[in-house]
Amino acid sequence: MNRAGKGFLQPDDSTLKEIAIPESATGTALHEDRVLVRRDVRRKSFRGESDAPDTGTVVRILERKRSQMVGTLQQGRHSLYVVPDDPRMPHDIYVPPSRDTGRPARVGDKVVVELREWESRHTSPEGESSKSSARRMPRAVDMLSVLRQYDLPLHFPKAVLAEAHAIGSTVDPRDLADRLDCRRHNVHYD
Helix, strand or coil: CCCCCCEEECCCCCCCCCEEECHHHCCCCCCCCEEEEEECCCCCECCECCCCCEEEEEEEEEECCCCEEEEEEEECCCCEEEEECCCCCCCCEEECCCCCCCCCCCCCCEEEEEECCCCCCCCCCEEEEEEEECCCCHHHHHHHHHHHHCCCCCCCCHHHHHHHHHHCCCCCHHHHCCCCCCCCCCCCCC
């Protein structure tokens, strides 16, 4: 799906052409969901097939690619909602107050929202705020948001850490030849 909400279906059968799904026909489908689509019937011109792309309508979502969204918690007139970071998500997500242990999420915090059932594209989806990120360190929060948005691991596997420890922390002077040594530079997120 693109930022305007239009979708493009890649059929399982590679011999079939891509099917364009207008924003009004995507239903509650999100980017990279696996969906069932009814292809629209096209009238043939007098000369045969037209060059217009095939179009269709999402009939059913077979599998959600992502069940979580990352966004910024906001306060509405009567309820809390999350504005998703992903511009391909066209709706805000309404959430009840967080029941997460630890520091509760505050307005302006980055949060991870677990999507609930979403029946109609004409209503905003509901979700459950599952995790909150501190807003003190914006770059660190952005990195954490990216990791959670794309469901990337937050920690290195034990085997990777063991291999890194096996290499050690000493540097052979020969390895410094023709290189700029930046080990004394302080790297931080602010």
